[in-house]
Amino acid sequence: MVVVRIIVKIVLLPVRICLTMIQLVVMFFTWLSATVFHILSGIICITAVLGYGFGQETGTEAVRMLVAGFILYILPVLSGWAVVWLETFKIRLME
Template sequence: MRIVKIIVKVILLPVRICLTVVQLMVMFVTWLSATVFHILSGIICITAILSYGFGQETCKGVFQMLLVGFALYILPVLSGWAVVWLETIKISLKGD
């Protein structure tokens, strides 16, 4: 039984290496998109609130801009969940 576990670990080693590389790439893209999207969503939300405050936009337009700002804010969070999911798969493949 011990030999079977060692053979399975050796066979799954390339899969774990690939998952690690994919996870690192997704982490980098998540960091980069989080930086850009959080700045953009902040600008959009501030613009929406100020345009309503100065009477440049209706309530419906402000709501739409706030939805876009929220969508840009939530995208990096979703990709962060993908990183956690990949780590969970790696841990389950390790099988210690």
């Protein structure tokens, strides 16, 4: 039984290496998108609030802009969950 586990770990080694590389790429793009999308979402939300406050936009337009800003803010969070899922999958392969 011990020999079989060692053989399975050796066979799954390339899979673990590929998953590690994919995880690193996803982590880099998560960081990059988080930086860009958080700046954009902040600009959109500030524009929506100030536009409504100064009477340049109606309430529905401001809400639509706030929803768009929230969606841009949440996208990097979702990709962060994908990184955690990949790490969990790698840990399950090690067992």
